[in-house]
Amino acid sequence: MQSIVSVRHLSKTYDDGFKALKDINLEIRKGEIIALLGPNGAGKTTLISVICGIVNPSEGEVLVDGNNIITDFRATRSMIGLVPQELTIDSFSTVFAALSFSRGLFGKTPDPAYIESVLKDLSLWDKRNNRIIELSGGMKRRVLIGKALAHQPTVLFLDEPTAGVDVELRKDMWGLVRKLRDSGVTIILTTHYIEEAEEIADRIGIVTKGEILLVEEKDELMRKLGKKQLILDLVEPLTSLPESLLALSLEVSEDGATLTYTYDTQGEHTGITNLMEELRDAGIRFKDMRTTQRSLEDIFVKLVEEA
Ligand SMILES: Nc1ncnc2c1ncn2[C@@H]1O[C@H](COP(=O)(O)OP(=O)(O)O)[C@@H](O)[C@H]1O
Ligand SMILES: [Mg+2]
Structure with missing residues (x-):
């Protein structure tokens, strides 16, 4: 698929010597919704700020539709809309005027009908003549989206986009993001909410400590999550796995009291029947059993811990 944003060998070291991004490579596909998921301080805002040309990279380059964000700043910047993390507007201008002004900044001819449609999509049409300073936090956030x-x-x-936003508005926001994607806009969002990435993204990139640990199709990631674990509490602790069981995806707990078998729920065979037979043959008895499903959260925590 065609890529619309290319991030190549991007590093950012802030003036105080802090390395916020380390050799980031990322291709963003035209028309996708990609979520950059990572804990606070991972470098998400820095990455976005560099891609948008607000923060200069220390190394590497960013191309937007083939144009360099630094040497072709005007052309690339006008292709980009950015909704910042912080609520930065406490303006005395009206909602409608703020959007019209933002449009003008990029040298576009006025288009009141378009501004009207954006405000309607954001459920802000009723507030078009209100001054921004009079709006609630959630409304201000929507104004920021409108401006972008x-x-x-x-x-x-x-x-x-949904940090500190209530559940209702969050749903509206997701609806709007999907609508924009369907109209051909490529969407890159950052979040530290796993459910948010899961809900809305086509692809998920996991960011931590200035690095991208993985970028994967959400469905693929979820398929991997289709893995379940069967946990057996043993009657007698094991010190090690018998030879006959080594080929199975089994793990003995540190104290030897439990065995964990990992299997794919989507696979044709789970191998559980076979496991039971092998256990019986090896003389391993258990007193209890349960299954657990790995969640995106587990994977995320594990990846971040490993990094
Ligand atoms: N202007 C700056 N100067 C020095 N360090 C910064 C600056 N901006 C951000 N950082 C540091 O870079 C790291 C990544 O920050 P940020 O990109 O905001 O992460 P995220 O958006 O994932 O929470 C943090 O440790 C932060 O303190
Ligand atoms: Mg941030």
Whole structure:
């Protein structure tokens, strides 16, 4: 698939010597919703800020539709909309004027009908003549989205769009993001909420400590999560696995009291019947059993711990 944003060997060291990004490589596909998922301080905002040309990289380059973000700043920047993480507007101008102004900044001709449609999509049409300073936090966040969309960007960055946003508005936001994607806009959002990435993204990139640990199709990631574990509490602790069981995906706990068998729920055979026979033949008895499903959360925590 065609890529719309290419991030190549990107590193960022802040003036105080802190290395916030370490050799990031990322291809963002045209028309996708990609979620950059990572804990606070992982470098998500820094990455987005570099891609949008707000923060200079220490090394590497960013291309937007083939154009360099630094040497072709005007052309690339006008393709991009950015909704910042912080609520930065406490303006005395009206909602409608703020969006029109943002559009003008990018040299686009005024288009009141377009601004109207954006405000309607954001459920802000009723507030179009209110001053921004009079709005609630959730409304201000929507105004920020409106401002980012005012110049009709083809790539939209949303930095933690639903942090501190109530459940209802979060759903509206996801609906809007999908609608934008369906209209051809590429969406890059950052989040530290796993459920958010799971709910909305086509692909998920996991970011931690300035690195991208993996980028994967959400469905693929979820398929991997289809793995379940069968945990057996043994009658007598084991010190090691008998030879006959080594080929199975079995793990003995440190104290030898439990055996964990990992299997794929989507596979044709789980191998559980075979496991039971092998255990019986090896004389291993158990007093209890349970299954657990690995969640995205587990995978995430494990990946971040390993890094
Ligand atoms: N201007 C700056 N100067 C020095 N360090 C910074 C600056 N901005 C961010 N950092 C540091 O870079 C790291 C990544 O920050 P950030 O990109 O905001 O992470 P995230 O958005 O994933 O929470 C953090 O440790 C943060 O303290
Ligand atoms: Mg951030």
